[in-house]
Amino acid sequence: MATGASGGQPSVLSTLPKDLPLDFLKTITDQFSPEHILGTGAFGTVYMGIAPDGQKITVKKLAENSPIARDKLFTNEVQNIMALHHENVVKLVGYCHEAQKKVVQNNGRYIVADIVESLLCYEYLPQGNLQKNLFEVSCVMDWDTRFKIIKGICQGLAFLHSISIVHMDLKPENILLDGKMIPKIADFGLSRLFGQEQTRMRTQNVVGSYGYIAPEYLYKGEISTKSDIYSLGLLILETTTVEKNCSNNEPSATQFIKSVHDNWTDEHIVSQWPHLYGDRFQQIKVCIKIGLECVEIDRQKRPSIEEIVNRLNGLWSTGS
Incomplete structure:
Protein backbone atom coordinates (compact mmCIF):
# COMPACT_ATOMS: atom_id res chain seq x y z
CA MET A 1 0.00 0.00 0.00
CA TYR A 124 2.36 12.37 -10.95
CA LEU A 125 5.48 12.20 -13.15
CA PRO A 126 7.87 15.03 -12.25
CA GLN A 127 9.91 15.28 -15.45
CA GLY A 128 6.92 16.13 -17.63
CA ASN A 129 6.51 14.94 -21.19
CA LEU A 130 9.03 13.89 -23.82
CA GLN A 131 8.13 16.87 -26.04
CA LYS A 132 9.34 19.29 -23.36
CA ASN A 133 12.49 17.31 -22.61
CA LEU A 134 13.48 16.92 -26.27
CA PHE A 135 12.65 20.32 -27.70
CA GLU A 136 11.87 22.86 -24.98
CA VAL A 137 14.86 22.68 -22.63
CA SER A 138 18.30 24.09 -23.29
CA CYS A 139 20.26 20.98 -22.25
CA VAL A 140 19.91 18.09 -24.72
CA MET A 141 19.48 14.66 -23.11
CA ASP A 142 22.46 12.39 -23.58
CA TRP A 143 22.17 9.45 -25.96
CA ASP A 144 22.03 6.77 -23.25
CA THR A 145 18.97 8.45 -21.71
CA ARG A 146 17.25 8.81 -25.08
CA PHE A 147 17.98 5.18 -25.96
CA LYS A 148 16.53 4.08 -22.62
CA ILE A 149 13.41 6.12 -23.39
CA ILE A 150 13.04 4.57 -26.86
CA LYS A 151 13.35 1.07 -25.40
CA GLY A 152 10.86 1.85 -22.65
CA ILE A 153 8.25 3.23 -25.08
CA CYS A 154 8.61 0.12 -27.22
CA GLN A 155 8.25 -2.19 -24.22
CA GLY A 156 5.12 -0.33 -23.12
CA LEU A 157 3.61 -0.55 -26.59
CA ALA A 158 4.47 -4.27 -26.80
CA PHE A 159 2.50 -4.77 -23.58
CA LEU A 160 -0.51 -2.84 -24.92
CA HIS A 161 -0.54 -4.72 -28.21
CA SER A 162 -0.25 -8.04 -26.35
CA ILE A 163 -3.61 -7.31 -24.69
CA SER A 164 -5.18 -5.99 -27.92
CA ILE A 165 -5.10 -2.27 -27.10
CA VAL A 166 -4.22 0.13 -29.93
CA HIS A 167 -3.23 3.52 -28.51
CA MET A 168 -3.97 5.68 -31.60
CA ASP A 169 -2.27 8.86 -30.34
CA LEU A 170 1.43 8.18 -29.80
CA LYS A 171 3.43 11.42 -29.87
CA PRO A 172 6.05 13.10 -27.65
CA GLU A 173 3.39 14.98 -25.63
CA ASN A 174 1.82 11.66 -24.62
CA ILE A 175 5.03 10.11 -23.29
CA LEU A 176 5.58 11.11 -19.65
CA LEU A 177 8.84 10.72 -17.73
CA ASP A 178 9.32 9.85 -14.07
CA GLY A 179 12.13 11.01 -11.81
CA LYS A 180 14.48 8.40 -13.27
CA MET A 181 13.55 9.32 -16.87
CA ILE A 182 11.58 6.08 -17.28
CA PRO A 183 8.97 6.70 -20.01
CA LYS A 184 5.27 6.02 -19.49
CA ILE A 185 2.73 5.94 -22.33
CA ALA A 186 -0.20 8.21 -21.41
CA ASP A 187 -3.47 9.62 -22.76
CA PHE A 188 -5.69 6.75 -23.86
CA GLY A 189 -8.64 8.90 -24.93
CA LEU A 190 -8.45 7.68 -28.55
CA SER A 191 -7.45 4.09 -27.76
CA ARG A 192 -9.30 1.10 -29.15
CA LEU A 193 -9.73 -2.34 -27.59
CA PHE A 194 -9.76 -5.08 -30.21
CA GLY A 195 -11.85 -8.22 -29.82
CA GLN A 196 -10.40 -11.71 -29.83
CA GLU A 197 -8.90 -12.63 -33.22
CA GLN A 198 -9.58 -9.10 -34.50
CA THR A 199 -6.60 -7.49 -36.19
CA ARG A 200 -8.04 -4.30 -37.67
CA MET A 201 -11.18 -2.16 -37.89
CA ARG A 202 -12.50 0.72 -39.97
CA THR A 203 -13.98 4.03 -38.83
CA GLN A 204 -15.49 7.09 -40.48
CA ASN A 205 -14.38 9.35 -37.63
CA VAL A 206 -10.66 9.97 -38.07
CA VAL A 207 -9.28 11.84 -35.05
CA GLY A 208 -5.65 12.21 -34.03
CA SER A 209 -2.59 14.43 -34.02
CA TYR A 210 -1.44 15.87 -37.32
CA GLY A 211 1.95 14.59 -38.35
CA TYR A 212 1.60 11.30 -36.42
CA ILE A 213 -1.43 9.69 -38.08
CA ALA A 214 -0.76 6.57 -40.15
CA PRO A 215 -1.75 7.11 -43.82
CA GLU A 216 -4.15 4.13 -43.96
CA TYR A 217 -6.03 5.58 -40.97
CA LEU A 218 -5.89 9.16 -42.25
CA TYR A 219 -7.17 8.39 -45.75
CA LYS A 220 -9.15 5.14 -45.32
CA GLY A 221 -10.12 5.08 -41.63
CA GLU A 222 -8.34 1.73 -41.16
CA ILE A 223 -7.09 0.97 -37.65
CA SER A 224 -4.65 -1.76 -36.63
CA THR A 225 -1.60 -2.23 -34.43
CA LYS A 226 0.42 -1.08 -37.46
CA SER A 227 -1.22 2.36 -37.02
CA ASP A 228 0.65 2.64 -33.71
CA ILE A 229 3.86 1.38 -35.33
CA TYR A 230 3.80 4.30 -37.78
CA SER A 231 3.46 6.82 -34.93
CA LEU A 232 6.12 4.94 -32.96
CA GLY A 233 8.50 5.28 -35.91
CA LEU A 234 8.16 9.05 -35.81
CA LEU A 235 8.71 9.04 -32.04
CA ILE A 236 11.89 6.97 -32.49
CA LEU A 237 13.18 9.28 -35.23
CA GLU A 238 12.49 12.41 -33.20
CA THR A 239 14.09 10.99 -30.04
CA THR A 240 17.14 9.75 -31.94
CA THR A 241 17.80 12.87 -34.04
CA VAL A 242 16.39 15.47 -31.59
CA GLU A 243 14.75 17.02 -34.66
CA LYS A 244 11.07 17.97 -34.51
CA ASN A 245 8.48 16.47 -36.80
CA CYS A 246 7.16 19.87 -37.92
CA SER A 247 4.19 19.12 -40.13
CA ASN A 248 3.16 22.82 -40.35
CA ASN A 249 -0.40 21.70 -39.64
CA GLU A 250 -0.23 19.23 -42.51
CA PRO A 251 -1.60 15.77 -41.66
CA SER A 252 1.38 13.98 -43.20
CA ALA A 253 4.95 13.72 -41.87
CA THR A 254 6.36 13.21 -45.37
CA GLN A 255 8.83 16.11 -45.26
CA PHE A 256 10.24 15.13 -41.87
CA ILE A 257 10.66 11.50 -42.93
CA LYS A 258 12.38 12.52 -46.18
CA SER A 259 14.72 14.84 -44.27
CA VAL A 260 15.82 12.06 -41.89
CA HIS A 261 16.18 9.57 -44.73
CA ASP A 262 18.31 11.94 -46.83
CA ASN A 263 20.40 13.61 -44.14
CA TRP A 264 21.06 11.10 -41.38
CA THR A 265 23.94 9.22 -42.97
CA ASP A 266 26.82 7.59 -41.08
CA GLU A 267 28.90 10.68 -41.75
CA HIS A 268 26.21 12.96 -40.34
CA ILE A 269 25.88 10.86 -37.18
CA VAL A 270 29.63 11.07 -36.62
CA SER A 271 29.59 14.83 -37.18
CA GLN A 272 26.78 15.26 -34.66
CA TRP A 273 28.34 13.05 -31.98
CA PRO A 274 32.08 12.77 -32.68
CA HIS A 275 32.72 11.29 -29.24
CA LEU A 276 30.29 8.39 -29.69
CA TYR A 277 31.67 5.15 -31.04
CA GLY A 278 31.17 1.39 -30.95
CA ASP A 279 27.89 0.30 -29.36
CA ARG A 280 26.34 3.75 -29.19
CA PHE A 281 27.10 4.58 -32.83
CA GLN A 282 25.44 1.28 -33.80
CA GLN A 283 22.43 2.03 -31.57
CA ILE A 284 21.82 5.37 -33.30
CA LYS A 285 22.15 3.81 -36.76
CA VAL A 286 19.72 1.00 -35.97
CA CYS A 287 17.20 3.31 -34.29
CA ILE A 288 17.09 5.46 -37.43
CA LYS A 289 16.74 2.33 -39.58
CA ILE A 290 13.91 0.97 -37.40
CA GLY A 291 12.18 4.37 -37.35
CA LEU A 292 12.25 4.60 -41.15
CA GLU A 293 10.93 1.04 -41.49
CA CYS A 294 8.05 1.90 -39.13
CA VAL A 295 6.88 4.79 -41.33
CA GLU A 296 6.60 2.76 -44.53
CA ILE A 297 3.44 3.74 -46.42
CA ASP A 298 2.55 0.07 -46.89
CA ARG A 299 1.69 -1.09 -43.39
CA GLN A 300 2.58 -4.69 -44.23
CA LYS A 301 6.22 -3.60 -44.57
CA ARG A 302 6.33 -2.17 -41.05
CA PRO A 303 7.95 -4.36 -38.38
CA SER A 304 5.90 -5.73 -35.50
CA ILE A 305 6.48 -4.34 -32.03
CA GLU A 306 7.92 -7.71 -30.95
CA GLU A 307 10.52 -7.54 -33.71
CA ILE A 308 11.41 -3.95 -32.76
CA VAL A 309 11.86 -4.85 -29.06
CA ASN A 310 14.04 -7.84 -29.95
CA ARG A 311 16.25 -5.74 -32.21
CA LEU A 312 16.66 -3.03 -29.58
CA ASN A 313 17.42 -5.59 -26.88
CA GLY A 314 20.11 -7.03 -29.11
CA LEU A 315 21.78 -3.62 -29.12
CA TRP A 316 21.83 -3.24 -25.37
CA SER A 317 25.19 -3.62 -23.70
CA THR A 318 26.51 -3.40 -20.17
CA GLY A 319 28.30 -0.21 -21.13
CA SER A 320 25.10 1.61 -22.13
Whole structure:
Protein backbone atom coordinates (compact mmCIF):
# COMPACT_ATOMS: atom_id res chain seq x y z
CA MET A 1 0.00 0.00 0.00
CA ALA A 2 1.23 3.49 -0.77
CA THR A 3 2.51 5.54 2.15
CA GLY A 4 2.23 9.25 2.79
CA ALA A 5 4.91 11.86 2.35
CA SER A 6 6.04 11.38 5.95
CA GLY A 7 6.33 7.59 5.50
CA GLY A 8 4.75 4.81 7.55
CA GLN A 9 1.11 5.80 7.30
CA PRO A 10 -1.14 5.02 4.30
CA SER A 11 -1.51 8.00 1.96
CA VAL A 12 -4.83 9.81 1.73
CA LEU A 13 -5.25 8.66 -1.87
CA SER A 14 -4.64 4.99 -1.06
CA THR A 15 -7.48 5.04 1.47
CA LEU A 16 -9.99 6.64 -0.91
CA PRO A 17 -12.08 4.70 -3.45
CA LYS A 18 -11.04 4.88 -7.09
CA ASP A 19 -14.17 6.94 -7.71
CA LEU A 20 -12.90 10.20 -6.23
CA PRO A 21 -15.30 12.93 -5.02
CA LEU A 22 -15.36 16.10 -7.12
CA ASP A 23 -15.06 18.26 -4.00
CA PHE A 24 -11.83 16.43 -3.08
CA LEU A 25 -10.35 17.09 -6.54
CA LYS A 26 -11.37 20.74 -6.36
CA THR A 27 -9.67 21.04 -2.99
CA ILE A 28 -6.36 19.47 -4.00
CA THR A 29 -6.16 21.62 -7.18
CA ASP A 30 -7.14 24.81 -5.32
CA GLN A 31 -10.46 24.95 -7.22
CA PHE A 32 -8.70 24.15 -10.50
CA SER A 33 -6.48 27.18 -10.10
CA PRO A 34 -4.47 28.40 -13.14
CA GLU A 35 -1.37 28.11 -10.95
CA HIS A 36 -1.91 24.33 -10.82
CA ILE A 37 -2.13 23.86 -14.61
CA LEU A 38 0.49 21.46 -16.00
CA GLY A 39 -0.75 21.58 -19.59
CA THR A 40 -3.73 21.99 -21.88
CA GLY A 41 -4.85 20.20 -25.03
CA ALA A 42 -7.83 19.51 -27.27
CA PHE A 43 -9.19 16.95 -24.82
CA GLY A 44 -8.85 18.88 -21.59
CA THR A 45 -6.71 20.66 -19.02
CA VAL A 46 -4.22 18.89 -16.76
CA TYR A 47 -3.68 20.09 -13.19
CA MET A 48 -1.35 19.15 -10.37
CA GLY A 49 -3.23 17.98 -7.31
CA ILE A 50 -1.61 18.04 -3.88
CA ALA A 51 -3.28 15.83 -1.27
CA PRO A 52 -3.38 16.91 2.40
CA ASP A 53 -0.42 14.62 3.18
CA GLY A 54 1.69 16.17 0.40
CA GLN A 55 1.26 13.40 -2.17
CA LYS A 56 1.03 14.74 -5.74
CA ILE A 57 -1.24 13.42 -8.48
CA THR A 58 -2.13 14.59 -11.98
CA VAL A 59 -5.77 15.55 -12.54
CA LYS A 60 -7.11 15.81 -16.09
CA LYS A 61 -10.39 17.74 -16.44
CA LEU A 62 -11.96 16.67 -19.73
CA ALA A 63 -13.11 19.49 -22.01
CA GLU A 64 -16.78 19.89 -22.87
CA ASN A 65 -15.97 20.83 -26.48
CA SER A 66 -13.46 18.05 -27.11
CA PRO A 67 -13.10 16.66 -30.70
CA ILE A 68 -14.46 13.39 -29.29
CA ALA A 69 -17.47 13.18 -26.97
CA ARG A 70 -16.33 13.63 -23.37
CA ASP A 71 -18.17 10.50 -22.21
CA LYS A 72 -16.39 8.43 -24.84
CA LEU A 73 -12.97 9.78 -23.84
CA PHE A 74 -13.73 9.06 -20.20
CA THR A 75 -14.95 5.53 -20.91
CA ASN A 76 -11.96 4.77 -23.14
CA GLU A 77 -9.44 5.80 -20.50
CA VAL A 78 -11.14 4.10 -17.56
CA GLN A 79 -12.00 0.84 -19.32
CA ASN A 80 -8.74 0.51 -21.24
CA ILE A 81 -6.16 1.40 -18.61
CA MET A 82 -7.73 1.17 -15.14
CA ALA A 83 -6.40 -2.34 -14.54
CA LEU A 84 -3.12 -1.99 -16.43
CA HIS A 85 0.12 -2.30 -14.50
CA HIS A 86 3.31 -1.93 -16.51
CA GLU A 87 6.43 0.09 -15.85
CA ASN A 88 6.04 1.93 -19.17
CA VAL A 89 2.30 2.71 -19.02
CA VAL A 90 1.01 5.57 -16.88
CA LYS A 91 -1.01 4.44 -13.87
CA LEU A 92 -4.60 5.65 -13.53
CA VAL A 93 -5.16 6.12 -9.79
CA GLY A 94 -8.73 7.39 -9.83
CA TYR A 95 -11.56 9.07 -11.69
CA CYS A 96 -14.59 11.27 -11.15
CA HIS A 97 -17.83 11.44 -13.14
CA GLU A 98 -20.13 13.56 -11.06
CA ALA A 99 -23.10 15.84 -11.69
CA GLN A 100 -23.52 19.12 -9.89
CA LYS A 101 -26.42 21.53 -10.08
CA LYS A 102 -25.45 24.81 -11.74
CA VAL A 103 -27.34 27.86 -12.95
CA VAL A 104 -26.91 28.12 -16.73
CA GLN A 105 -28.42 30.26 -19.46
CA ASN A 106 -30.72 28.56 -21.95
CA ASN A 107 -32.60 30.47 -24.68
CA GLY A 108 -32.34 33.71 -22.75
CA ARG A 109 -33.54 32.17 -19.46
CA TYR A 110 -31.59 31.02 -16.45
CA ILE A 111 -32.26 27.43 -15.43
CA VAL A 112 -30.85 25.02 -12.90
CA ALA A 113 -29.26 22.05 -14.67
CA ASP A 114 -27.18 19.03 -13.76
CA ILE A 115 -23.71 19.61 -15.23
CA VAL A 116 -21.51 16.50 -15.34
CA GLU A 117 -17.79 16.90 -14.71
CA SER A 118 -15.47 14.15 -15.98
CA LEU A 119 -11.97 13.90 -14.51
CA LEU A 120 -9.15 11.37 -14.65
CA CYS A 121 -6.37 11.10 -12.07
CA TYR A 122 -2.91 9.67 -12.76
CA GLU A 123 0.35 9.16 -10.94
CA TYR A 124 2.36 12.37 -10.95
CA LEU A 125 5.48 12.20 -13.15
CA PRO A 126 7.87 15.03 -12.25
CA GLN A 127 9.91 15.28 -15.45
CA GLY A 128 6.92 16.13 -17.63
CA ASN A 129 6.51 14.94 -21.19
CA LEU A 130 9.03 13.89 -23.82
CA GLN A 131 8.13 16.87 -26.04
CA LYS A 132 9.34 19.29 -23.36
CA ASN A 133 12.49 17.31 -22.61
CA LEU A 134 13.48 16.92 -26.27
CA PHE A 135 12.65 20.32 -27.70
CA GLU A 136 11.87 22.86 -24.98
CA VAL A 137 14.86 22.68 -22.63
CA SER A 138 18.30 24.09 -23.29
CA CYS A 139 20.26 20.98 -22.25
CA VAL A 140 19.91 18.09 -24.72
CA MET A 141 19.48 14.66 -23.11
CA ASP A 142 22.46 12.39 -23.58
CA TRP A 143 22.17 9.45 -25.96
CA ASP A 144 22.03 6.77 -23.25
CA THR A 145 18.97 8.45 -21.71
CA ARG A 146 17.25 8.81 -25.08
CA PHE A 147 17.98 5.18 -25.96
CA LYS A 148 16.53 4.08 -22.62
CA ILE A 149 13.41 6.12 -23.39
CA ILE A 150 13.04 4.57 -26.86
CA LYS A 151 13.35 1.07 -25.40
CA GLY A 152 10.86 1.85 -22.65
CA ILE A 153 8.25 3.23 -25.08
CA CYS A 154 8.61 0.12 -27.22
CA GLN A 155 8.25 -2.19 -24.22
CA GLY A 156 5.12 -0.33 -23.12
CA LEU A 157 3.61 -0.55 -26.59
CA ALA A 158 4.47 -4.27 -26.80
CA PHE A 159 2.50 -4.77 -23.58
CA LEU A 160 -0.51 -2.84 -24.92
CA HIS A 161 -0.54 -4.72 -28.21
CA SER A 162 -0.25 -8.04 -26.35
CA ILE A 163 -3.61 -7.31 -24.69
CA SER A 164 -5.18 -5.99 -27.92
CA ILE A 165 -5.10 -2.27 -27.10
CA VAL A 166 -4.22 0.13 -29.93
CA HIS A 167 -3.23 3.52 -28.51
CA MET A 168 -3.97 5.68 -31.60
CA ASP A 169 -2.27 8.86 -30.34
CA LEU A 170 1.43 8.18 -29.80
CA LYS A 171 3.43 11.42 -29.87
CA PRO A 172 6.05 13.10 -27.65
CA GLU A 173 3.39 14.98 -25.63
CA ASN A 174 1.82 11.66 -24.62
CA ILE A 175 5.03 10.11 -23.29
CA LEU A 176 5.58 11.11 -19.65
CA LEU A 177 8.84 10.72 -17.73
CA ASP A 178 9.32 9.85 -14.07
CA GLY A 179 12.13 11.01 -11.81
CA LYS A 180 14.48 8.40 -13.27
CA MET A 181 13.55 9.32 -16.87
CA ILE A 182 11.58 6.08 -17.28
CA PRO A 183 8.97 6.70 -20.01
CA LYS A 184 5.27 6.02 -19.49
CA ILE A 185 2.73 5.94 -22.33
CA ALA A 186 -0.20 8.21 -21.41
CA ASP A 187 -3.47 9.62 -22.76
CA PHE A 188 -5.69 6.75 -23.86
CA GLY A 189 -8.64 8.90 -24.93
CA LEU A 190 -8.45 7.68 -28.55
CA SER A 191 -7.45 4.09 -27.76
CA ARG A 192 -9.30 1.10 -29.15
CA LEU A 193 -9.73 -2.34 -27.59
CA PHE A 194 -9.76 -5.08 -30.21
CA GLY A 195 -11.85 -8.22 -29.82
CA GLN A 196 -10.40 -11.71 -29.83
CA GLU A 197 -8.90 -12.63 -33.22
CA GLN A 198 -9.58 -9.10 -34.50
CA THR A 199 -6.60 -7.49 -36.19
CA ARG A 200 -8.04 -4.30 -37.67
CA MET A 201 -11.18 -2.16 -37.89
CA ARG A 202 -12.50 0.72 -39.97
CA THR A 203 -13.98 4.03 -38.83
CA GLN A 204 -15.49 7.09 -40.48
CA ASN A 205 -14.38 9.35 -37.63
CA VAL A 206 -10.66 9.97 -38.07
CA VAL A 207 -9.28 11.84 -35.05
CA GLY A 208 -5.65 12.21 -34.03
CA SER A 209 -2.59 14.43 -34.02
CA TYR A 210 -1.44 15.87 -37.32
CA GLY A 211 1.95 14.59 -38.35
CA TYR A 212 1.60 11.30 -36.42
CA ILE A 213 -1.43 9.69 -38.08
CA ALA A 214 -0.76 6.57 -40.15
CA PRO A 215 -1.75 7.11 -43.82
CA GLU A 216 -4.15 4.13 -43.96
CA TYR A 217 -6.03 5.58 -40.97
CA LEU A 218 -5.89 9.16 -42.25
CA TYR A 219 -7.17 8.39 -45.75
CA LYS A 220 -9.15 5.14 -45.32
CA GLY A 221 -10.12 5.08 -41.63
CA GLU A 222 -8.34 1.73 -41.16
CA ILE A 223 -7.09 0.97 -37.65
CA SER A 224 -4.65 -1.76 -36.63
CA THR A 225 -1.60 -2.23 -34.43
CA LYS A 226 0.42 -1.08 -37.46
CA SER A 227 -1.22 2.36 -37.02
CA ASP A 228 0.65 2.64 -33.71
CA ILE A 229 3.86 1.38 -35.33
CA TYR A 230 3.80 4.30 -37.78
CA SER A 231 3.46 6.82 -34.93
CA LEU A 232 6.12 4.94 -32.96
CA GLY A 233 8.50 5.28 -35.91
CA LEU A 234 8.16 9.05 -35.81
CA LEU A 235 8.71 9.04 -32.04
CA ILE A 236 11.89 6.97 -32.49
CA LEU A 237 13.18 9.28 -35.23
CA GLU A 238 12.49 12.41 -33.20
CA THR A 239 14.09 10.99 -30.04
CA THR A 240 17.14 9.75 -31.94
CA THR A 241 17.80 12.87 -34.04
CA VAL A 242 16.39 15.47 -31.59
CA GLU A 243 14.75 17.02 -34.66
CA LYS A 244 11.07 17.97 -34.51
CA ASN A 245 8.48 16.47 -36.80
CA CYS A 246 7.16 19.87 -37.92
CA SER A 247 4.19 19.12 -40.13
CA ASN A 248 3.16 22.82 -40.35
CA ASN A 249 -0.40 21.70 -39.64
CA GLU A 250 -0.23 19.23 -42.51
CA PRO A 251 -1.60 15.77 -41.66
CA SER A 252 1.38 13.98 -43.20
CA ALA A 253 4.95 13.72 -41.87
CA THR A 254 6.36 13.21 -45.37
CA GLN A 255 8.83 16.11 -45.26
CA PHE A 256 10.24 15.13 -41.87
CA ILE A 257 10.66 11.50 -42.93
CA LYS A 258 12.38 12.52 -46.18
CA SER A 259 14.72 14.84 -44.27
CA VAL A 260 15.82 12.06 -41.89
CA HIS A 261 16.18 9.57 -44.73
CA ASP A 262 18.31 11.94 -46.83
CA ASN A 263 20.40 13.61 -44.14
CA TRP A 264 21.06 11.10 -41.38
CA THR A 265 23.94 9.22 -42.97
CA ASP A 266 26.82 7.59 -41.08
CA GLU A 267 28.90 10.68 -41.75
CA HIS A 268 26.21 12.96 -40.34
CA ILE A 269 25.88 10.86 -37.18
CA VAL A 270 29.63 11.07 -36.62
CA SER A 271 29.59 14.83 -37.18
CA GLN A 272 26.78 15.26 -34.66
CA TRP A 273 28.34 13.05 -31.98
CA PRO A 274 32.08 12.77 -32.68
CA HIS A 275 32.72 11.29 -29.24
CA LEU A 276 30.29 8.39 -29.69
CA TYR A 277 31.67 5.15 -31.04
CA GLY A 278 31.17 1.39 -30.95
CA ASP A 279 27.89 0.30 -29.36
CA ARG A 280 26.34 3.75 -29.19
CA PHE A 281 27.10 4.58 -32.83
CA GLN A 282 25.44 1.28 -33.80
CA GLN A 283 22.43 2.03 -31.57
CA ILE A 284 21.82 5.37 -33.30
CA LYS A 285 22.15 3.81 -36.76
CA VAL A 286 19.72 1.00 -35.97
CA CYS A 287 17.20 3.31 -34.29
CA ILE A 288 17.09 5.46 -37.43
CA LYS A 289 16.74 2.33 -39.58
CA ILE A 290 13.91 0.97 -37.40
CA GLY A 291 12.18 4.37 -37.35
CA LEU A 292 12.25 4.60 -41.15
CA GLU A 293 10.93 1.04 -41.49
CA CYS A 294 8.05 1.90 -39.13
CA VAL A 295 6.88 4.79 -41.33
CA GLU A 296 6.60 2.76 -44.53
CA ILE A 297 3.44 3.74 -46.42
CA ASP A 298 2.55 0.07 -46.89
CA ARG A 299 1.69 -1.09 -43.39
CA GLN A 300 2.58 -4.69 -44.23
CA LYS A 301 6.22 -3.60 -44.57
CA ARG A 302 6.33 -2.17 -41.05
CA PRO A 303 7.95 -4.36 -38.38
CA SER A 304 5.90 -5.73 -35.50
CA ILE A 305 6.48 -4.34 -32.03
CA GLU A 306 7.92 -7.71 -30.95
CA GLU A 307 10.52 -7.54 -33.71
CA ILE A 308 11.41 -3.95 -32.76
CA VAL A 309 11.86 -4.85 -29.06
CA ASN A 310 14.04 -7.84 -29.95
CA ARG A 311 16.25 -5.74 -32.21
CA LEU A 312 16.66 -3.03 -29.58
CA ASN A 313 17.42 -5.59 -26.88
CA GLY A 314 20.11 -7.03 -29.11
CA LEU A 315 21.78 -3.62 -29.12
CA TRP A 316 21.83 -3.24 -25.37
CA SER A 317 25.19 -3.62 -23.70
CA THR A 318 26.51 -3.40 -20.17
CA GLY A 319 28.30 -0.21 -21.13
CA SER A 320 25.10 1.61 -22.13
